[in-house]
Amino acid sequence: MRRLINRQPDVVVRFGLMLIPFIAVVIAYMIASEARLSANPNDKLLPGWSTIAAAIERMAFLPDQRTGSYLLLQDTISSLTRLGIGVAVATLIGGIFGVLQGLIPYFRATFSAFTGVLSMIPPLAVLPILFIVFGLGELAKVVLVAVGIAPFIIRDLALRTEEIPHEEIIKAQTLGASTWQIILRIVVPQMLPRLIDGVRLSLGAAWLFLIAAEAIASDSGLGYRIFLMRRYLAMDVILPYVAWITLLAFTLDFALRLFQRIAFRWMYRGN
Amino acid sequence: MRRLINRQPDVVVRFGLMLIPFIAVVIAYMIASEARLSANPNDKLLPGWSTIAAAIERMAFLPDQRTGSYLLLQDTISSLTRLGIGVAVATLIGGIFGVLQGLIPYFRATFSAFTGVLSMIPPLAVLPILFIVFGLGELAKVVLVAVGIAPFIIRDLALRTEEIPHEEIIKAQTLGASTWQIILRIVVPQMLPRLIDGVRLSLGAAWLFLIAAEAIASDSGLGYRIFLMRRYLAMDVILPYVAWITLLAFTLDFALRLFQRIAFRWMYRGN
Amino acid sequence: HAEAKKDFKVGWSIYVGWMPWGYAMDHGIVKKWADKYDINIELVQFNDYIEGINQFTAGAYDGVMATNMDALAIPSAGGVDSTILVIGDYSDGNDAIILKGKDKLEDIKGQKVNLVELSVSHYVLARALENIGMSEKDVTVVNTSDADMIAAYATPDVTAMVTWNPMVAEILKEKDAYNVYDSKKLPGEIQDSLVVNTQTMKDNPAFAKAMTGIWYETMALMSGGDAAAEAAKAAMGEASGTDLAGYEEQLAATKMFYTPEGYIGFTEGNLAELTQFVSKFLFDHGLLGQDATSPDYIGIELADGTVVGNADNVLLRYTTEYAKMAAEGKL
């Protein structure tokens, strides 16, 4: 009898095992849903598959009666736009501040304690301030996403920048590089893939802030729809929306990883 | 003229530089507050220092007229209890699942895809579901915190566990260790400090979930108070509460780091 | 299936007409009545009003404070047979449409209106627009969380909003804020009620009796006009984040039914007509469920037993049975 740690499932078994928890969840849902629906056929909490399917069709494939637009599409576009801009802004800020903070002692002395404190402030608590300063429009949502994740990205990137072997910086100087040239040719190119790592790590938080912002004031967006539907417990809409957000998050993460692999081949060549 | 990267501020300069951004924020606040208050003396958005001081005194040092308790103290205890239990539960689950997932191929095959998907689900979006499933009592808040951060902790710890050099696992086997003994004597002791790292990384998210949960259903807690006061835009209370939460978060982080250093000396001995 | 039980949970949230419940809980009135009927009643405060109704709908709570509209739209449309046990008040100005820098309702045309979508505010807006021959197509509705209404008003891009007290009172303090339409013009349409699960009520009359008893005892205390009444109202104001004066101001926009007779009398009026406005609004916004083919899809049983709408699908009921007991001192 080999030890458990030495036993490797083969491909088929692995696939089967992988499915188990998902199937278990589905079965558990079906049983619970069945039970509730038999007690109250109108129950909204755990709708049956057909109800969910109808809701999906309504939201995704039929134009809305009032506005004539496809709600899921419209919500997705709104949310992704906000998320995209917010993350892009945070990435830009994080990239610049992170590299400077990690590389230049004077800059680090000035800002590292400050970004440390900033990253500890729970952004949800200062939402009202953000709203007042940036208004209730698209700007505020983008800012919330950006403000929410930028301190993390800055700190993460500053750490990564500090991890660049001192030898490389010395070597660059012996090749005659100025500070600016070191940033431009040595640090930034090596930090770009790290920046993507940082962005990937903070995407979860970005979604969170986006949903929070959309829950507070909005007229479209995935978070808006979920919180609106919550008003009358329309789980048949909420559940597919949650699944959709999860899928989007997954896809985004995957796309970033793919981009990183393609754009920064030097990291993956060789071993 | 030495290059900027080679110039190191001395201790005094460093301290001065560190203060600059904080002082800048305070001054900016004062100017903005002054301006708004001179336009409207009752402005609630950016209250003056004396208003804030009065609010602090009221919340922290005078017993509440209705209940006779000190509100800040009571809120802090409520929130920290929930946070503590939630984080503890997530840590326990994360520890167990993380180690097993990182170490045992069959376990990994079964659960890694599942926790991967779980960690992509934005917890705020499923907040309504959580409330409905777990009710609105203390349990739901604790569960939200735990559910919110556990997938991250599991994945982080599983990665760290996989990073244990294969050599160590082989060596333990040549010393006659069973899978259980390897877990008990080799993996868990080395993973405890990593687990603390994981917990520290997820504390920010834990605060967020706590505040979100308290905003929806609660009768005490720091998040509850902030959201209650938000209805009246009582920034004189909200701002000190935000500062207090930030301080608490900072202290917690520091305490964990300290504990790690003291409890796991082997990591820090030598170089 | 009769299911007698001893422990009951009822949710309430902060709103002028529901503050007495919190007071009753804090001051032993709840315990007194629960003890009298040998049951346990826990009143749980929700920060988020809608979450309480969801919990009730999901079956976790036996009763909840809700408006008639939300009772119809959430538990009833969700198949939960619900009964309005007591109407505590109706909104008589608590819900208002506020314009920034404009003083006529007509000026709302083309504006973005911040409100909690699908809530009573939305209903007020719809009714107001209907009255002046406009429809929702003439404005853009922006869903905004009630907790952020005051902050939202302070931002320049918000020019129109519909909300309720205490936010209305707070916002109207701003110089440029005009109340252009409020629920005074919709008397009785927005009822703030105690809604209970019909089955639970039938199986546990003691629960219904105790809740009714608690309410009218607190009402009697509150309307006494003496020092005790002042103290009670002050405590309620405090609990809702304001003071006695602020609370009185809110009460002024609320038509309280301090006595069982007030409530009974109200149900004998034009209740049938009022419920139809609500049903229509809900139907128009798809809130009666996807299967609903007309506003009459869900039947509403009035206190006298007549049914408005579909008699085969009665899911919301008004009852005055227990209020009458209270009036007769039989509780």
Place this chain on the structure above:
Amino acid sequence: MTRVTVENVWKVYGDQTVLESVHLEIEPGSFIALVGPSGCGKSTFLRMMLGDEAPSRGRILLDGVELDAEPSPDRGVVFQKYSVFPHLTALQNVMLGLEFAASPVMARLFGKAKRKAKTEALDMLNCVGLGHAVRKYPSELSGGMQQRLAIAQALIKKPKILLLDEPFGALDPGIRAEVHEILLRLWREEGMTVFMVTHDLSEAFKLGTRVIAFDRVRTRPEEMKAYGATVTFDLKVDGKSVPPRPELREQLAAAAQ
């Protein structure tokens, strides 16, 4: 004393053949030095000896019995790195093997049993010259001390075979010589069979009673994948008295590059 028989062992990863038709017959108590160019499969061979990898073809016998398909206490090992547990002191590292054997559930000893294990472990630590550092964590020990600790830790299980994968590759020459002495002494005392991979030919000849070189016979690029390395030299030497003939040494050096 254990006789090792390697019967026509092949190792293939995917479409890459790493080792092919390795045949060896190892006398009990031998000290085998394995040399060969980087990537020729020395570590792979050691992993198969350990049971961490299974041969793709052929088999390995210990005293005529096919060896366990997973690592077990009869085959000790020391790697170049990560051979000791960073979270345990030197003493705890050495006691570990005794605790695993005696306490299946807790993997810890208490009271008298613990004192006995401790005495045994201290003896072992003294043997490798670490008597003064028993309470130190590995991170507080120098590279040479860590490798001595790793040897002590392996030897407390009295393995029949000791496998060493470039154990001294990261050490300074002086420290290396010191550890050599300790290793040779322990090998003689314990009478075990030792397999040591090394890049350093002089080390191989100094320590080994037999030097075995692995190398590819076919080195044309297009053949690299299909053909693996095999035994190209196999010399019984007595490193302490007879230095190998210089031409041979050169050949080996060429092979080792």
Place this chain on the structure above:
Amino acid sequence: MTRVTVENVWKVYGDQTVLESVHLEIEPGSFIALVGPSGCGKSTFLRMMLGDEAPSRGRILLDGVELDAEPSPDRGVVFQKYSVFPHLTALQNVMLGLEFAASPVMARLFGKAKRKAKTEALDMLNCVGLGHAVRKYPSELSGGMQQRLAIAQALIKKPKILLLDEPFGALDPGIRAEVHEILLRLWREEGMTVFMVTHDLSEAFKLGTRVIAFDRVRTRPEEMKAYGATVTFDLKVDGKSVPPRPELREQLAAAAQ
């Protein structure tokens, strides 16, 4: 051709003296091999030569002029690791020094200037035998190729002094010999002064025209902090023709441990 003068240089970190009273007079075009036990301050000395650290006392002169207090192109360097930039191909790594000099703002060359730099870099790469791998990233090169690349990269700036900190410590013996040849050839061609730290005495004697050993004179534990290492041996040798006397070699070996 640069003359290096080290005048009574001390290096103290906090309360720990690492180096004390180091005096050296280095002839132009020397190849200095620095040996000494681990932690004696060889790398520290090299860092001071680089300008990465300042001496606590004393000074270092190049042709009579105190050297820049920060790294500059007149002193090239090759470390054991991290000497080349992982995100640039071999060619880009070598061109980098030319681009820094010619393009202060963009740090990139275009058009004709680029072609010229490229030709120069390719020549340099051919010199170190990397002509076939110019488009490869460092992670695709073997250890020996990486170090040759690092040398090429440093030499394109035509430094007066080349500093090497255990440049071949991680290489296989065979590959090492190959790089030795390249290094010696380039040293002779460029006429620069080379400082090389090594742990390998035979390497020191093979390459160096002068072997300098650093060591602590006081080794009682209580004295370790207060006293640093200094020059304990300083031998002018011609490694290619006259091997050092064996006793001396032993003494040095002892010092190097």
